[in-house]
Amino acid sequence: MNNLLKQVIDENKKYTNYGQVASYIPELKNAKRSDLGICIIDNNNKIYTAGNYNTKFTIQSISKPIVLAMALMDNDWTSVFSKVGMEPSGDPFNSIMKLETNDTKKPSNPMINAGAIVTTSLIKGNSLEEKEERMLQFFRRLANNDSIGINYEVYKSEKLTGDRNRAMAYLLKNDGFINGDVEEILDLYFKQCSIEIDCVDLARIGINLAMYGVDIESKERLISEKVSRMIKTFMVTCGMYDASGEFAIRVGIPAKSGVGGGVMASVPEKMGIGVYGPALDKKGNSIAGIKVLEDLSEKLELNIF
Structure with missing residues (x-):
């Protein structure tokens, strides 16, 4: 498997030349465009890696x-679903348009910025600090990595340049879809996007979701089966x-991308x-990363459809 992963990384590295690193959050411009890495953790808890798999980056929309x-x-x-929908939007992840034009005005789904x-805003806690700690502990438990934390340089960069998200949040507050202090909610949102991880962390979270919320090592249930399916x-x-349909056809694997x-x-x-x-494509997805997953899906027959 390691040899296959190295081959797939080497064959698809060229596609990094066709994308650009995210620039609308200034700190993300520091990423190296040519980086490409992968980690797979299978249902026997075996770990396989290739390329820049241990490079740290921020989780963003993942x-x-x-x-x-x-x-x-x-x-x-x-x-929850009285405040956010379940349907694909067909619009860019940071679109604000349908918050005004939809009949209900609620966000289309939880994977776009407005829905997220x-x-x-629905995370429980008596203070911002308690909510942040609960969130971090949940990410650490799912990734089995107690060292996971927030990249505060990226967080500050997101907060300084987050006016579009700020506009969405105040619209959502005005229309009754979020309660509480808008700036506090945004602060937690910017922090969640600035959590720093690597490919191994993502693969670990991915296998725990693949096993319907049961931790692959401890066999402890971390997420209910019903929630993990959803x-x-x-x-x-x-x-x-807004590339989800094409990805489902070409790759056929549940996946989530981030502009990091x-x-x-x-x-x-x-x-x-x-x-x-x-290196991202015009829709904000890793241009070479998608090619890697497309190749793996074909070679390992992973398409769930």
């Missing part, structure tokens, strides 16, 4: 399915922004995959 799991475990489902701000379904339908260059994939009952390639 945090969205994890925080959605928290929101669903903290709240009644009816309440709603789910972040999370993977959202990853299939909405996880790759990461992609987390979860093959039910088989494996978790973490990919890193900060």
Whole structure:
């Protein structure tokens, strides 16, 4: 498997030349465009790696399915989905348009920024500090890595340049989809996006989702089976922004991308995959990372459809 991963990384490295690192968050411009790495953890807890698999990067939108799991475990489902929808938007991840034009005005799904701000607002806690600690502990437990923390340089960069997210949040507050202090909710949202991980962490979270919420090592249930199924379904339908349909056809694996260059994939009952390639396509997905997953899906027959 390690040889196969090295081959796939080497064959797809050229695609990094066709993408660009994210620049709208200034700190993300520091990423090395040519980086490309992967980790796979299988259902026997075996770890396989290749390329720049241990390079640290911020999780960004890959945090969205994890925080959605928290929101669903903290709240009644009816309440959660009265505030955020279940349908693909067909629009860019940071679009604000449908908050005004939809009949309901609620965000289309939890994988776009507006929907994720709603789910972040639903995390339970008596203070911002308590919510942040609960969130971090959940990520650490899912990744089996107690050293996971927040990259505060990226967090500050996101907070300084987050006016579009700020506009969404105030619209959501005005229309009754979030309660509480808007700036506090945004602070937690910017921090969740700035959690720093690597491909191994993503693969570990991916395999725990693949095993329907049961930790591959301890056999402890971390997420209910029903929630883990829902999370993977959202990853299939909405996880790759407005390229989710094409990805489902070409690759056929539940996956979630982030503008930090990461992609987390979860093959039910088989494996978790973490990919890193900060050169992005025009829709905000890792351009070489998608090619890597497409090759692996074909070579290992991973397509769930």
